[in-house]
Amino acid sequence: MAKLTIPKEEIMSPGHMGCQGCGATMAMRYALKALGKKTMISVPACCWAIIPGAWPNTCMQIPMQYTAFEVTGASISGIRAALDSQGMQDVNVVGWAGDGGTVDIGIQALSGMIERGHNVIYICYDNEAYMNTGIQRSGSTPYGAWTTTTPVGTTEYWEEGQKKNLMEIVVAHRLPYAATASVAYPEDFIKKLNKCLEIPGPKFFQVYAPCPTGWKSSPELSMDLARKAVTTRAFPIYEVEHGKYKINRKPEKTPLSEYLMLQGRFKHLPEKEVEFLDAHYEKEWKALLKLEEMTQDESLGNFM
Amino acid sequence: MRKVVTGNMAAAIGAKLCKPDVISAYPITPQTTIVEYIADFVADGSLKTQYVKVESEHSAMAACISASNLGVRTFTATSSHGLLLMHEMLGWASGARLPVVMVNVNRAIGPPWSVWVDHLDAIMQRDTGWIHIFAENNQEVLDSMIMMYKICEDHDVLLPGMIHEDAFYLSHTSEPVDIPDQSKVDEFLPKYKALVKMDLDNPLGFGSLVMPDNYMEFRYKIALAMDNVREKIIEVDADFKRLFGRSYGGMLDLYRCEDAEYVLLGAGTTASTVREVVDELREQGKKVGLARLRVFRPFPYEEIRKLARSVKAIGVFERAFAFGYMGPFMAEIGGALYNTDIRIPIKDYIIGLGGRDVRTKHIHAIFNDLEKIANSGKLDKELKWFGLNDGNRPEEEM
Ligand SMILES: Cc1ncc(C[n+]2csc(CCOP(=O)(O)OP(=O)(O)O)c2C)c(N)n1
Numbered sequence: 001m002a003k004l005t006i007p008k009e010e011i012m013s014p015g016h017m018g019c020q021g022c023g024a025t026m027a028m029r030y031a032l033k034a035l036g037k038k039t040m041i042s043v044p045a046c047c048w049a050i051i052p053g054a055w056p057n058t059c060m061q062i063p064m065q066y067t068a069f070e071v072t073g074a075s076i077s078g079i080r081a082a083l084d085s086q087g088m089q090d091v092n093v094v095g096w097a098g099d100g101g102t103v104d105i106g107i108q109a110l111s112g113m114i115e116r117g118h119n120v121i122y123i124c125y126d127n128e129a130y131m132n133t134g135i136q137r138s139g140s141t142p143y144g145a146w147t148t149t150t151p152v153g154t155t156e157y158w159e160e161g162q163k164k165n166l167m168e169i170v171v172a173h174r175l176p177y178a179a180t181a182s183v184a185y186p187e188d189f190i191k192k193l194n195k196c197l198e199i200p201g202p203k204f205f206q207v208y209a210p211c212p213t214g215w216k217s218s219p220e221l222s223m224d225l226a227r228k229a230v231t232t233r234a235f236p237i238y239e240v241e242h243g244k245y246k247i248n249r250k251p252e253k254t255p256l257s258e259y260l261m262l263q264g265r266f267k268h269l270p271e272k273e274v275e276f277l278d279a280h281y282e283k284e285w286k287a288l289l290k291l292e293e294m295t296q297d298e299s300l301g302n303f304m
Numbered sequence: 305m306r307k308v309v310t311g312n313m314a315a316a317i318g319a320k321l322c323k324p325d326v327i328s329a330y331p332i333t334p335q336t337t338i339v340e341y342i343a344d345f346v347a348d349g350s351l352k353t354q355y356v357k358v359e360s361e362h363s364a365m366a367a368c369i370s371a372s373n374l375g376v377r378t379f380t381a382t383s384s385h386g387l388l389l390m391h392e393m394l395g396w397a398s399g400a401r402l403p404v405v406m407v408n409v410n411r412a413i414g415p416p417w418s419v420w421v422d423h424l425d426a427i428m429q430r431d432t433g434w435i436h437i438f439a440e441n442n443q444e445v446l447d448s449m450i451m452m453y454k455i456c457e458d459h460d461v462l463l464p465g466m467i468h469e470d471a472f473y474l475s476h477t478s479e480p481v482d483i484p485d486q487s488k489v490d491e492f493l494p495k496y497k498a499l500v501k502m503d504l505d506n507p508l509g510f511g512s513l514v515m516p517d518n519y520m521e522f523r524y525k526i527a528l529a530m531d532n533v534r535e536k537i538i539e540v541d542a543d544f545k546r547l548f549g550r551s552y553g554g555m556l557d558l559y560r561c562e563d564a565e566y567v568l569l570g571a572g573t574t575a576s577t578v579r580e581v582v583d584e585l586r587e588q589g590k591k592v593g594l595a596r597l598r599v600f601r602p603f604p605y606e607e608i609r610k611l612a613r614s615v616k617a618i619g620v621f622e623r624a625f626a627f628g629y630m631g632p633f634m635a636e637i638g639g640a641l642y643n644t645d646i647r648i649p650i651k652d653y654i655i656g657l658g659g660r661d662v663r664t665k666h667i668h669a670i671f672n673d674l675e676k677i678a679n680s681g682k683l684d685k686e687l688k689w690f691g692l693n694d695g696n697r698p699e700e701e702m
């Protein structure tokens with residue numbers, strides 16, 4: 001009989017304001033199961049500033065402070081410093097920000113926080129655009145995607161850049177732990193969170209979180225899409241522990257078009273663009289396999 | 305203990321005496337020595353604090369805010385462009401009702417680059433919901449910090465506050481300063497007790513979304529708290545005098561104004577120069593005075609009304625200009641007097657922007673001009689940019 005490793009306790013109450021099929025909401029629910037109630041969280045401007053509900057209601061059963069869009073890294077440094085000043089070491093301090101608040105406007109504060117070595121967990125839920133403001137592109141929006149600021153039109157005016165490689169930026173700081181995760185693999189996500197709770201210093205997660213509203217996909221497909229993002233290599237799940245890469249899932253590759261064509265945001269893409277994107281993901285995947293292989297070299301030791 | 309220290313050293317010592325649990329700051333001329341002195345105090349073990357060295361002023365304020373939300377005392381310091389970068393977070397501190405205290409070294413805004421004194425950086429933060437106190441000397445920088453924490457942390461207030469010191473004239477100029485005993489400061493300023501804070505046993509959301517049917521009430525409560533500050537400032541000033549023997553006159557610091565016929569009103573170190581000229585003119589039998597705008601927010605409109613009732617003319621000196629209108633203080637004073645029956649001439653003198661020296665001879669020229677206005681009851685013009693280099697030497701002989 002299969003054993004369920006996902007804790008039963010719910011730290012997020014029902015009654016949130018997330019859309020149907022919201023990956024970001026699921027990601028929080030799973031994360032809290034791993035983090036437990038001895039957790040304080042800081043959330044900048046993003047969908048998650050709305051999801052808990054309007055004052056005086058909240059679906060959160062842990063202390064949460066809302067903060068400005070670009071300051072998550074600095075905010076959790078402040079919380080940690082305040083706890084340290086009171087000798088309270090046994091509280092998990094979590095920053096929970098969207099992709100825009102992380103890869104774009106908040107990257108400076110994130111970088112400063114990691115560099116200071118604060119004992120905190122920064123979790124970026126990645127829905128690949130500025131969703132809260134109505135689906136504008138972010139640095140995390142993949143090539144070819146429609147958003148309201150890359151509206152395709154009649155001139156192939158879709159997103160021209162590849163998704164920013166946030167993990168490489170973060171790992172370049174030589175922090176003790178960084179990982180990607182996906183709502184389609186909650187046991188993997190929870191396992192990695194539990195592991196990182198044992199590691200002092202800054203920890204980072206990038207969690208894939210489908211957004212039916214922004215991706216123009218059916219809400220019931222969110223889990224399927226998140227899984228397909230992994231199997232198509234669009235969003236591999238891996239961890240980097242003390243500089244050593246480990247790819248957590250290496251599934252059989254499935255065709256990229258099967259993933260893209262379930263989403264309105266990619267429907268306009270001609271065949272050759274799908275192939276172009278597929279080739280890009282394949283190249284990135286190979287590089288990731290090489291990184292995994294290379295960093296196993298014992299002579300490298302631990303980066304941190 | 306009396307020591308000869310710069311304004312920045314006075315600020316750093318002030319921070320040490322107030323024992324903030326968390327300090328987060330970023331360097332900028334001419335505030336830099338504050339962050340350096342604090343680092344020295346931490347390094348020599350004389351200041352026990354969490355010193356968070358952030359990558360920007362924006363993050364410095366964010367870290368202070370987030371720490372303050374846990375009910376601990378916080379401090380930061382900045383200047384000019386740093387203060388402007390913080391602007392978004394200043395509103396966050398007051399909106400979240402957090403008693404963050406900061407020292408701002410007043411410096412001009414570029415371009416053209418200038419590191420010298422100018423008050424526009426402070427003025428641009430007028431409506432952020434912070435308490436603003438302008439210091440006149442290094443002693444007042446230090447004393448105001450101790451008083452500011454007491455005011456801000458009062459449960460009838462719970463607002464952030466900034467103390468302004470003039471670039472170089474205070475920040476880098478040494479003056480004798482009485483350093484209060486730590487035990488006395490501890491007595492005057494006990495540990496901060498938050499009304500609500502982030503707490504695992506009572507998990508709340510801080511700063512969440514509020515619908516239009518409640519937002520106004522949140523703002524109204526800030527307005528009420530700001531009104532409470534007026535009384536608190538006077539109360540704390542009196543308490544401070546009892547314990548430390550020094551007082552700063554509460555909201556509006558009046559000097560030889562009792563029987564004055566015309567007075568100059570303004571903020572910062574220029575007030576010291578005006579004081580000297582007032583003494584000289586008094587020797588000559590002229591009935592002049594100084595009203596030092598010590599507290600800019602909350603604005604001392606009652607005190608200004610009272611003063612205006614007893615004089616024939618007011619001259620406003622200001623180291624800032626509000627583009628498209630007039631000097632910022634002038635505009636506010638006009639607003640304070642409009643709904644009264646007081647109709648005296650008021651003239652605005654824009655002086656010393658970007659650190660241009662303002663000397664006693666300049667203040668004499670201004671008082672001369674004001675005397676004519678007071679005697680005739682007639683205003684030649686509302687606004688004067690005093691001592692511009694316009695090619696022909698101006699009448700004040702700059
Ligand atoms: C300084 C600032 N600029 C812009 C905004 C407007 N804004 C709020 S949320 C948001 C997008 C958030 O995107 P992301 O971080 O990806 O989170 P998501 O909404 O997708 O959950 C923007 C642009 C803001 N609140 N503050």
Ligand SMILES: [Mg+2]
Binds near residue numbers: 126129
């Ligand atoms: Mg997003």
